[in-house]
Amino acid sequence: MSLHDCRKAFSETLVALAEADPRIVAVANDSIGSSNLKEFKKRFPERMVNVGIAEQNMVGVGAGLANGGLIPFVCGASCFLTGRALEQVKVDCGYSRSNVKLCGMSSGVAYGELGPTHHSIEDLAWTRAIANLTVVVPADPAETSSALRAAAAYEGPVFLRLSRMPVPDIHPADYRFEFGRAPWLRRGSDVTLIANGTMVARALEAAALLEADGIKAAVVNMSSVRPLDREAILEAAVAGPILTVEEHTVVGGLGGAVAEVVVQSHPARMRLLGFPGEFAPTGSPEFLFEHFGLNPEGIRRAAAQLVEESARVAHETHPVR
Amino acid sequence: MPPDSVPTDAAAESVSAAKMARRIRRSALQMVHAARLGHPGGDLSAADILAALYTAVLRIDPRNPRMPDRDRFILSKGHCSAALYSTLAEAGYFPREWLREYMKPLSLLNGHPDRNKVAGVEANTGPLGHGLPIGAGAAKAAKITGASWRTFVLTGDGELQEGSNWEAAMAAAQFGLDNLTVIVDRNRLQQGDETERTVGLEPLAERWRAFGWAAREVDGHDLEVLIRTLRAVPFEPGKPSCVIARTHKGRGVSFMEDRVEWHHRVPTAEELSQALKELGGGDE
Numbered sequence: 001m002s003l004h005d006c007r008k009a010f011s012e013t014l015v016a017l018a019e020a021d022p023r024i025v026a027v028a029n030d031s032i033g034s035s036n037l038k039e040f041k042k043r044f045p046e047r048m049v050n051v052g053i054a055e056q057n058m059v060g061v062g063a064g065l066a067n068g069g070l071i072p073f074v075c076g077a078s079c080f081l082t083g084r085a086l087e088q089v090k091v092d093c094g095y096s097r098s099n100v101k102l103c104g105m106s107s108g109v110a111y112g113e114l115g116p117t118h119h120s121i122e123d124l125a126w127t128r129a130i131a132n133l134t135v136v137v138p139a140d141p142a143e144t145s146s147a148l149r150a151a152a153a154y155e156g157p158v159f160l161r162l163s164r165m166p167v168p169d170i171h172p173a174d175y176r177f178e179f180g181r182a183p184w185l186r187r188g189s190d191v192t193l194i195a196n197g198t199m200v201a202r203a204l205e206a207a208a209l210l211e212a213d214g215i216k217a218a219v220v221n222m223s224s225v226r227p228l229d230r231e232a233i234l235e236a237a238v239a240g241p242i243l244t245v246e247e248h249t250v251v252g253g254l255g256g257a258v259a260e261v262v263v264q265s266h267p268a269r270m271r272l273l274g275f276p277g278e279f280a281p282t283g284s285p286e287f288l289f290e291h292f293g294l295n296p297e298g299i300r301r302a303a304a305q306l307v308e309e310s311a312r313v314a315h316e317t318h319p320v321r
Numbered sequence: 322m323p324p325d326s327v328p329t330d331a332a333a334e335s336v337s338a339a340k341m342a343r344r345i346r347r348s349a350l351q352m353v354h355a356a357r358l359g360h361p362g363g364d365l366s367a368a369d370i371l372a373a374l375y376t377a378v379l380r381i382d383p384r385n386p387r388m389p390d391r392d393r394f395i396l397s398k399g400h401c402s403a404a405l406y407s408t409l410a411e412a413g414y415f416p417r418e419w420l421r422e423y424m425k426p427l428s429l430l431n432g433h434p435d436r437n438k439v440a441g442v443e444a445n446t447g448p449l450g451h452g453l454p455i456g457a458g459a460a461k462a463a464k465i466t467g468a469s470w471r472t473f474v475l476t477g478d479g480e481l482q483e484g485s486n487w488e489a490a491m492a493a494a495q496f497g498l499d500n501l502t503v504i505v506d507r508n509r510l511q512q513g514d515e516t517e518r519t520v521g522l523e524p525l526a527e528r529w530r531a532f533g534w535a536a537r538e539v540d541g542h543d544l545e546v547l548i549r550t551l552r553a554v555p556f557e558p559g560k561p562s563c564v565i566a567r568t569h570k571g572r573g574v575s576f577m578e579d580r581v582e583w584h585h586r587v588p589t590a591e592e593l594s595q596a597l598k599e600l601g602g603g604d605e
Contacts, residue, residue, distance in 0.1 A: 025465065046465060047465060049461060049496075051488070051492045052488075052491065052492060052495070054485075054488035054491070054492065056450070056454065056484070056485040056488060057454040057457070057485055057488035057489045057492055059454075060451055060453075060454020060455045060457070060458060060485065060489065061454055061455075061457055061458035061461065061489070061492065062458060063444070063454075063455045063458060064444075064454065064455040064456060064457060064458020064459035064460070064461065064462065064472075065458040065459070065461060065462045065465075066458075067393065067443060067444070067455065067458070067459045067462070068393075068458070068459045068460075068461075068462020068463055068465075068466070068468075069389060069462060069466070070462045070465065070466070072458075087448055087451075088451065088454070088485075091445055091446075091447070091448055091451060092444070092445070092451060092454075092455060095435075095445050096436060096437070096444065096445040097437055
């Protein structure tokens with residue numbers, strides 16, 4: 001199984017978009033290398049706006065470029081883009097409904113050993129609380145590319161939470177991402193795994209392991225965090241227990257978003273898998289995934305426990321006589 | 322000023338600008354009094370700057386507020402919304418009657434301006450230090466597309482304590498944005514005290530120059546000087562322009578002038594009546 005860095009799809013698609021539309025510009029905080037914008041800069045030097053190491057200004061400049069009729073893709077490490085410039089994201093983008101595309105690079109714990117200052121495991125909680133802001137976490141190169149095109153075609157602010165972690169191809173090359181639509185990647189009647197970003201491939205691997213245990217797990221790719229696919233969530237809730245899996249804190253992220261829908265529509269047993277509300281210790285991304293049970297084995301364990309727990313509770317509530 | 326019109330004499334225009342400034346002051350105080358909320362001190366210090374811009378400087382068409390080639394004006398000190406709304410009504414963006422709805426429930430005229438609700442508003446401001454980065458982005462957009470429209474940003478002076486302004490100042494100089502002008506409403510007072518007794522800004526013009534801007538200091542209540550100065554931008558080719566407008570908070574009303582408490586004090590009925598008498602022009 002070959003693995004890919006989605007930044008390649010990101011930069012190739014951005015160059016293709018810019019070729020077709022002169023309004024496309026890139027904005028960076030001295031992150032041209034880490035945001036993979038070198039080719040963009042080479043091809044469209046006049047449309048590469050590097051504001052230096054200044055995230056608040058970067059997001060404000062993005063809103064101004066949009067005011068001037070351009071379509072800015074504002075790129076920076078997600079931890080700084082969202083954390084440092086959160087008020088600009090809220091006011092200049094969300095509240096103003098500016099046509100700005102915020103691209104949070106290297107989100108989650110991609111920076112591993114560099115530590116919690118560089119981890120971006122709060123960004124979904126922050127951004128999905130902001131009205132008007134569309135929030136997307138693509139899972140593979142095809143979805144990264146398609147989500148980027150969808151963001152460019154849509155008039156309004158979008159936060160694309162991107163990763164540098166290697167992932168396999170999950171979707172076919174002609175896959176079309178749609179806001180508010182979550183594809184079912186696998187069907188199964190015992191438990192639904194709802195994941196996004198780097199965790200989708202891991203959830204699929206876990207589902208294969210669970211099958212060997214005799215547990216039928218469905219997998220949904222909830223890449224569109226805002227708007228959510230409420231129908232898919234409801235379908236999962238009606239079917240049985242739900243395990244959410246995200247490279248994010250369990251406070252206010254994907255799991256929180258899904259739970260908000262579940263408890264207000266069709267309460268189902270849930271378990272939220274992610275970083276458990278603490279700053280991560282030192283370690284590589286892979287070490288941290290294993291440490292916090294975000295590897296296929298950890299997901300399998302959590303899902304199996306959840307299925308067992310639901311069966312036990314169902315039995316206690318409605319004992320077979 | 323409608324697009325393509327020939328600029329006339331600044332002295333003559335300053336007469337109509339003065340009348341507009343007086344109407345802005347009267348209306349802003351009436352709005353703040355009626356709403357029981359607002360920032361009258363800053364409304365009054367900015368009134369002449371706004372009147373100069375909207376009578377004699379900006380290339381805009383209030384009947385076509387989103388005209389792509391319009392000049393952009395961004396009020397970074399968004400708390401002075403009463404002055405801005407009064408100016409926009411004077412300029413013809415919406416009827417003056419709307420001003421009576423200032424901050425009432427469900428009013429389009431929120432305490433801080435919303436570009437999606439009010440024609441003529443370019444940016445949603447309120448938190449300080451947002452206007453200049455947005456202005457720098459707009460000016461950069463005009464440079465990228467080769468458009469001739471200009472961007473003007475009005476900031477407060479206390480607001481310059483926000484670091485984001487200086488991030489934008491550095492970038493604007495680096496990008497050579499000579500189509501960008503910042504006007505600092507230098508009334509020397511912030512919410513709690515004088516700027517220089519809080520976190521000092523002086524030497525302010527020298528600071529802008531050190532950041533790569535061409536800066537001039539003017540009397541921010543002399544309309545003829547304001548008009549001439551704002552028409553003279555860019556002061557230097559290749560550099561963004563800074564106008565430090567020396568103003569007085571509460572200008573035009575004796576008991577408000579240079580008094581820190583009028584940052585956000587609301588005038589009583591008697592105070593309003595006295596203020597309107599001092600401002601004059603009620604029979605216009």
